[in-house]
Amino acid sequence: MMEFLEQLTNGLARGGIYALIALGYTMVYGVMKLINFAHGELFALGAYLGYCLLVTTNLAGSLGPYLAIGLTIIMVMGLVSLAGHVLERVAYRPLRHADRLAAVVSALGASIFLQNAIMLVWGARFRAFGSNLFPNFLITIGGLKIPLIRIVVLASALLVMWALRIFIHRSRMGLAIRAAAIDQKAAKLMGVDVRQVITVVFIIGPALGGLAGLLVGLYYGQINFNIGQLYGLKAFTAAIIGGIGNITGAMVGGLLLGLIETLGAGYISVGWKDAFTFVVLILILIVRPTGLLPERVVEKL
């Protein structure tokens, strides 16, 4: 039983990270019907910027761990959303009226460019967040020992997702995003500034991805230039499991994927973990081709 609960927390923390990245895929897809393949690289950029701020400039040493990490979170989210905005301007906006395939190719190109840019800037070696950056101790809940950082990862993922949900459903901008997701042309006719909506989407999505990158750095302590690819693929899978274009779906899909992976590894076979994950994906797609939460188009986003 203890082992099961421990595996459960393993899975939830990993799932929280997947969910954060999946949100970026799903939001962009919802509004633009475009799969932003460069999103994984924005996530990696977040991890590296976090490394730069926390380790290279030794922010944690001069400000104390909690303040430093709080500040880093804000700065990383800001910088990555800036990068996302530039990406949108350079790689996607010129192709807004072009064939959809052209935008997909552009996305793949941006992904390769960013990945190699990261390698050239930070090098091919693994970068390590020191293990002493964050006061990591075990919290004991009824005999179950959980590292603090695992709780922090899951809590911040849930908090951000909750805030995003409020934003999408309660604010005027959120209403505009939902409108643009349903029908861009109609939204435009009703006076919604679709260009601005897209800009906002390309700020929120990358910011969440960047945050996930920083959390991965803090949680696992090791990053390299191609983590974007691995996490990108997994998060994309999560977005599809949940029903791409659906925000709640991305959250559910992410957490579910994390759990499937860990429990599959824990109880079936470690080596077959990824195969198992994709079998589940295929089964879900056979039963529900549009994902777990295929809401009616009207409710999308």
Place this chain on the structure above:
Amino acid sequence: MKKLGFLLTLVAALGLLIGLPVKAQAQESIKIGVMAPRTGDWASEGQDMIKVVELLAEQLNAAGGINGAKVEVVVEDDQGMPRTASLAAKKLITAGVVAVVGTYGSSITEASQADYDEAKVLQVATGSTSVRLTEKGLKLFFRTCPRDDEQGRVLAENIKKLGFRKVAIVHDNTSYSKGLADETRALFQQDQEMTEVFYDSITPGDQDYSATLTKIKAASPDVIVFTGYYPEAAMILRQKHDMDWNVAMIGGDATNNLDLVVIAGNQAASGYYFVSPPALKEMTTDSAKKFSVDYETKYKSQPSSVWAVLAGDAFSVIVESIKAVGADSEKMAQWLKTDFKNYEGFSGPISFNQIGDRVGEVYRLYTVNSEGQYIIQ
């Protein structure tokens, strides 16, 4: 007078223009290929391999080259992927190399072996320890690294010597890692005293091994034997430390990388054992000591692992054989098998047996101390 001076200058300039290409043509350079993972998962290994070989070639050319001919190093990136390796091999063959240094991973080397063999290019692998690479009987294939069965033997011997009896074996499904795990496993199965309580693989690159660790913990082994590479070993050490589990861990030579301690942190890495050929700084040969200084001067760092240094040894082996019998791959291979004995390489004396494997004891048992330094036992 002025006119004469102008004429002289003109003649000199013309002479330079005509003379230079003539001179270059007279001395045809010898092309030696390097196939290494410059990008991809093993980029840091590959980049060090290239740096080592380029520095050696530079020193060789400054000292006059091979019998007066300059050596030209042609680098191709195999990205650490089998399908790219075959492509890289074809590019090097087209470039007209006589011999190739590389590559790092066994499965990647394997994908390129047939190409080189068909094109009659001598191949000296540097980090590819999988047994079957030399068992195929390819005449032009050599390696400067030891084989997995040798490593498996040393690993099993040391595990027993350290007093561990219940072992959990974990590999990462690459041909190197699985090969080593199976070698070690087979030795334990013959041994009544040893019990295997866990055997499974992890996915490399996948950062979260807490699920695996939780599962292994339930089997309560004395030691975790991990036969994969350093990034995963470091993550396992760190996550093991995070979950407050103090079981011993031992690994193979792919974990001999200075970054292991950086990633895992001193506390988590402390007490970790591994068997490996010695790193450049610990090599006792004079040539290695000198090269370590030269490398530091040029690149302001040390090669992060032993494999890059073995690439240097591979390059020297090729150069020696060309010096002896000329740039003919078949003659070179024959010479390396019969007349090349106890050459003083960076990693100690180098000789080859009839199938191209390196002969001699290379492995040491290391442990990581509480300051994160690697100590030879």
